[in-house]
Amino acid sequence: EPGRDPKMADRTRTLNLVFALTSIGLLIAFSLMVWYDYDREWKQYQLAFNKLEVKRTEAQIQEALGKVDGARRQELQAKLAQGAEEARARAQEIRKLEDELTDLGGKWYAADQNFRFTKAHIDVARYELEEARQQKKGSADRRRRELEELEKTWARYRAEVEEIEARRAETRKKLAELQKSKGEAEAIQKELFAEKDRLEARLDEIRPGLVSFVRNLPVLDLANPSLKINQVMPANLKDDVIFTQTEKVDRCTTCHLGIDKKGYEEAPQPFRTHPDMEFYVQGAHAPERLGCTSCHQGRGRATSFVKAAHTASSVEQEKAWGKYSGHERYETMHYWDWPMAAKGHTESQCAKCHQGVVEVPRASSLNTGRFLVERYGCHGCHKIKGWEDLRKVGPTLTRITGKTTEDWIYRWIKEPKGFRPTRMPQVWDVRPDETAEQKKRNDLEANAVAAYIVANAAAEPYPAPPSGDLAAGRQLVENVGCLGCHRVGDDTRGLDQFLASSYRAHGPNLDGSGTKLNAGWVYAWIRNPKGYWHDTRMPSLRLTEKEAADITAYLMSLTHDSFMARPRPAIDASLRDEIVREHLLGANMPGKEVEARLAAMDDRARTLFVGEKTIARYGCFGCHEIKGFEKANPIGVELTEQGSKLVERLDFGYEHGKIPHTLPGWLHRKVMEPRIFDQGKVKKPEELLRMPKFWTSKEEADAIVTAVLSFSKEQVPLAAQDRVGADERHSEDAHRLIREYNCRGCHQVGETGGSIRKVIEDQLEAAGGERFSAPGLSPPLLYNAKSRIGEGARVHSDWLQDFLADPSDRIRPWLTLRMPTFEFTERQLNTLTRGFAAMDGVPFPAAPLPRLDATMVAHGADLFAKWQCVRCHVVAGRLPEGQDPANMAPDLARVPQRLRPDWLTLWLADPLRIQPGTRMPANFPKDPKNNAFPEILGGDQAAQIEAVRSYLLTLGGGLRAARPGALPAPRPAASPAARAAAR
Numbered sequence: 013e014p015g016r017d018p019k020m021a022d023r024t025r026t027l028n029l030v031f032a033l034t035s036i037g038l039l040i041a042f043s044l045m046v047w048y049d050y051d052r053e054w055k056q057y058q059l060a061f062n063k064l065e066v067k068r069t070e071a072q073i074q075e076a077l078g079k080v081d082g083a084r085r086q087e088l089q090a091k092l093a094q095g096a097e098e099a100r101a102r103a104q105e106i107r108k109l110e111d112e113l114t115d116l117g118g119k120w121y122a123a124d125q126n127f128r129f130t131k132a133h134i135d136v137a138r139y140e141l142e143e144a145r146q147q148k149k150g151s152a153d154r155r156r157r158e159l160e161e162l163e164k165t166w167a168r169y170r171a172e173v174e175e176i177e178a179r180r181a182e183t184r185k186k187l188a189e190l191q192k193s194k195g196e197a198e199a200i201q202k203e204l205f206a207e208k209d210r211l212e213a214r215l216d217e218i219r220p221g222l223v224s225f226v227r228n229l230p231v232l233d234l235a236n237p238s239l240k241i242n243q244v245m246p247a248n249l250k251d252d253v254i255f256t257q258t259e260k261v262d263r264c265t266t267c268h269l270g271i272d273k274k275g276y277e278e279a280p281q282p283f284r285t286h287p288d289m290e291f292y293v294q295g296a297h298a299p300e301r302l303g304c305t306s307c308h309q310g311r312g313r314a315t316s317f318v319k320a321a322h323t324a325s326s327v328e329q330e331k332a333w334g335k336y337s338g339h340e341r342y343e344t345m346h347y348w349d350w351p352m353a354a355k356g357h358t359e360s361q362c363a364k365c366h367q368g369v370v371e372v373p374r375a376s377s378l379n380t381g382r383f384l385v386e387r388y389g390c391h392g393c394h395k396i397k398g399w400e401d402l403r404k405v406g407p408t409l410t411r412i413t414g415k416t417t418e419d420w421i422y423r424w425i426k427e428p429k430g431f432r433p434t435r436m437p438q439v440w441d442v443r444p445d446e447t448a449e450q451k452k453r454n455d456l457e458a459n460a461v462a463a464y465i466v467a468n469a470a471a472e473p474y475p476a477p478p479s480g481d482l483a484a485g486r487q488l489v490e491n492v493g494c495l496g497c498h499r500v501g502d503d504t505r506g507l508d509q510f511l512a513s514s515y516r517a518h519g520p521n522l523d524g525s526g527t528k529l530n531a532g533w534v535y536a537w538i539r540n541p542k543g544y545w546h547d548t549r550m551p552s553l554r555l556t557e558k559e560a561a562d563i564t565a566y567l568m569s570l571t572h573d574s575f576m577a578r579p580r581p582a583i584d585a586s587l588r589d590e591i592v593r594e595h596l597l598g599a600n601m602p603g604k605e606v607e608a609r610l611a612a613m614d615d616r617a618r619t620l621f622v623g624e625k626t627i628a629r630y631g632c633f634g635c636h637e638i639k640g641f642e643k644a645n646p647i648g649v650e651l652t653e654q655g656s657k658l659v660e661r662l663d664f665g666y667e668h669g670k671i672p673h674t675l676p677g678w679l680h681r682k683v684m685e686p687r688i689f690d691q692g693k694v695k696k697p698e699e700l701l702r703m704p705k706f707w708t709s710k711e712e713a714d715a716i717v718t719a720v721l722s723f724s725k726e727q728v729p730l731a732a733q734d735r736v737g738a739d740e741r742h743s744e745d746a747h748r749l750i751r752e753y754n755c756r757g758c759h760q761v762g763e764t765g766g767s768i769r770k771v772i773e774d775q776l777e778a779a780g781g782e783r784f785s786a787p788g789l790s791p792p793l794l795y796n797a798k799s800r801i802g803e804g805a806r807v808h809s810d811w812l813q814d815f816l817a818d819p820s821d822r823i824r825p826w827l828t829l830r831m832p833t834f835e836f837t838e839r840q841l842n843t844l845t846r847g848f849a850a851m852d853g854v855p856f857p858a859a860p861l862p863r864l865d866a867t868m869v870a871h872g873a874d875l876f877a878k879w880q881c882v883r884c885h886v887v888a889g890r891l892p893e894g895q896d897p898a899n900m901a902p903d904l905a906r907v908p909q910r911l912r913p914d915w916l917t918l919w920l921a922d923p924l925r926i927q928p929g930t931r932m933p934a935n936f937p938k939d940p941k942n943n944a945f946p947e948i949l950g951g952d953q954a955a956q957i958e959a960v961r962s963y964l965l966t967l968g969g970g971l972r973a974a975r976p977g978a979l980p981a982p983r984p985a986a987s988p989a990a991r992a993a994a995r
Contacts, residue, residue, distance in 0.1 A: 241266045592610055919932075
């Protein structure tokens with residue numbers, strides 16, 4: 013055409029080609045985008061778990077079949093065959109009855125409808141009649157007649173329905189009779205294969221098929237897919253995201269699909285059942301209430317392994333995860349502020365909710381770690397919020413010259429474990445790459461520290477003690493109770509529990525005491541520990557002069573001569589002066605002034621100056637009282653929020669590739685080798701790391717790391733915390749004192765403690781006795797975690813307070829083992845007595861004693877005599893004749909003043925429930941038919957228990973009968989102040 017561009021067609025074809033190609037490209041890009049959005053990692057996990065679940069269900073079906081007895085299977089087959097044969101033989105008759113049932117069903121439906129509709133018409137007619145009568149209308153009679161007709165019709169329909177129902181019941185009965193064998197067989201089949209049928213229904217529900225495949229296709233999965241993200245949003249919990257508090261969202265169970273299902277305990281991750289599922293996935297810890305990241309940390313909104321911020325627990329695992337899924341790297345979430353807790357350290361998160369408690373229930377690793385942090389004295393060098401008021405863990409050094417010598421001090425601080433097992437850390441010679449020059453400097457610093465300590469200690473001579481019997485002293489140490497807190501050498505008795513070694517290491521190991529200590533000091537110390545150090549936790553065992561002399565003789569025989577034979581290098585004056593210059597220059601003193609200051613010092617002053625600066629550098633005052641350092645600040649970093657420290661703020665030195673690049677990995681290495689991160693670096697002496705080496709085991713280090721990780725800045729709202737009530741607060745305060753004074757060294761409290769019982773068992777075995785006699789010779793159980801009954805429910809609070817204040821009036825005077833005097837303050841006594849009452853949930857102070865019936869007292873006396881209780885029990889201080897001490901029981905004359913009546917009832921009913929291992933017989937069997945004395949109170953065991961209790965409450969000057977029939981109510985117990993005034 014004229015005016016038309018001749019090349020238009022070519023350009024159109026080119027444009028069409030370009031359009032086609034770009035459209036194809038766009039389609040491909042769009043398809044890839046849709047697929048990339050669809051192809052999520054969590055879907056693969058859910059598909060894999062579905063296969064695992066199908067496989068397990070199929071196995072369960074086979075297992076259910078296997079449980080069916082073969083004989084019953086044969087019986088069922090015979091019944092089914094008989095039923096089938098009968099059905100064939102009576103097919104025509106059965107079909108006729110079935111047709112009749114169908115016909116009757118139709119008739120019944122029609123009659124029932126008529127019956128129901130007529131009832132509705134009757135209700136309307138009755139209403140209209142009532143209205144007509146009320147309004148006095150002339151139609152009232154007509155409406156009455158209509159109602160009567162309807163009622164007659166309704167009665168006819170009802171009779172028809174009843175008649176049809178009777179015919180149907182009769183027909184069903186005939187049909188059942190004809191199919192009796194078949195019905196019985198089907199009932200047996202239903203009973204035998206109920207579990208199998210349930211599992212098969214479950215299998216049909218979860219087995220993938222065409223429907224689920226279509227539901228999960230891209231785009232179509234917008235509707236109702238079977239593969240979906242599982243999301244939990246616990247109430248009252250927030251996530252700190254870039255300084256903003258956002259609602260906590262957890263999607264962990266999108267992949268961890270078997271976490272709340274039994275049977276997947278051995279499945280691979282992420283499908284494994286949660287350990288202790290009943291406790292951690294149900295009840296108070298249910299994910300619906302707390303989510304998962306509250307305990308495990310990590311990124312809860314993530315739905316992939318990498319983005320969930322998992323934390324590797326080993327270098328090998330870290331390397332494997334670094335190559336995870338090819339295109340995604342483990343490092344992409346390596347610096348997330350809240351990485352997932354590493355394996356073995358999850359309990360560190362318990363402290364966020366369980367605040368203000370001494371021990372968190374079922375968190376053994378956390379409890380052990382916090383116990384060790386306290387025992388090793390970490391709070392002495394590191395500030396930890398809430399731990400500021402704890403006492404220094406080491407003894408005072410302000411009076412040490414009366415206790416030991418400077419030569420011993422030097423050798424001790426250079427290598428404490430070279431002398432005996434101890435918690436004292438090693439300050440010098442702990443790095444494997446230390447040079448000869450560095451070791452020479454270490455010797456000089458240790459010399460100077462020893463000189464400073466001695467120079468600043470008050471000289472206090474102790475006179476020589478009386479001569480003692482070494483063998484008698486050894487027996488006293490073994491038997492009087494010293495071994496509840498102390499060990500001698502490599503004594504491992506009673507160390508079967510992880511914490512038991514700490515209970516029996518509450519005090520120092522006594523090995524080498526003769527080499528270390530002044531005999532006069534030992535004698536004075538064991539007679540009156542607080543006379544030397546008012547803050548000591550060492551109690552008084554109320555030793556006589558002879559007993560103290562005997563123990564002194566034994567302790568002084570425990571020598572370690574080879575330790576004192578170690579050389580003590582002389583002080584290198586030139587090196588010492590160089591160190592003095594370093595410290596002065598480090599204080600920004602001009603060079604000329606430094607030399608002038610140095611020249612003004614004599615040799616002794618220079619040595620003491622180095623000692624003072626060395627103590628200040630290494631923080632010895634964190635554990636010990638040292639003159640001149642009363643107000644010194646801790647030298648370590650604050651640990652209050654150490655568990656939230658970001659990994660990029662940690663100096664791994666040249667340990668990369670040797671430990672996981674994580675906070676737990678760094679902490680573990682720091683605890684095991686505190687100065688390892690200096691290795692290979694060039695530093696000045698004052699720049700080197702200072703933390704000493706505690707020689708902890710790997711297990712101890714793991715527990716300590718868990719404890720340090722619990723020191724977190726994360727705040728949990730009060731509504732989500734496990735808040736401590738008033739009674740629980742009293743209980744926790746008592747538990748704090750129990751830990752502080754190491755009551756578990758002798759007594760079992762809850763599930764731990766009582767280490768000395770193993771010592772007693774070994775002593776009995778060595779003497780040819782029976783190990784099972786130990787409970788009768790051991791300190792009593794103070795709290796039974798299973799029965800939840802302890803000392804608070806057993807004794808009156810006022811008696812317990814008096815006993816703790818002065819335990820010299822012993823309950824079991826035949827024992828050589830004795831309860832020490834701790835010289836508790838009045839406040840501590842109140843804390844303990846009220847705390848024990850709170851543990852058992854009993855009144856504080858105890859409720860008044862009950863009124864007693866004289867007749868019941870008489871029956872109790874009869875039972876008391878028939879059981880011959882005095883064969884084992886002391887009464888009014890008189891020991892049972894010819895009885896083994898292991899079988900002797902406490903003085904019953906003290907029952908009214910000592911024991912709570914309610915506890916007596918529980919004790920008499922079942923002694924073993926309260927005190928496992930007791931020799932007290934169960935006089936009231938669970939089966940009343942086995943009652944030994946059915947003639948007393950008609951064999952009523954509850955009445956007999958009450959009778960015995962009533963009699964016991966009258967012993968030893970207790971309640972006595974005023975007249976037949978009843979005893980007067982007792983007066984309230986006197987207050988502690990009144991008792992003190994009376995004394």
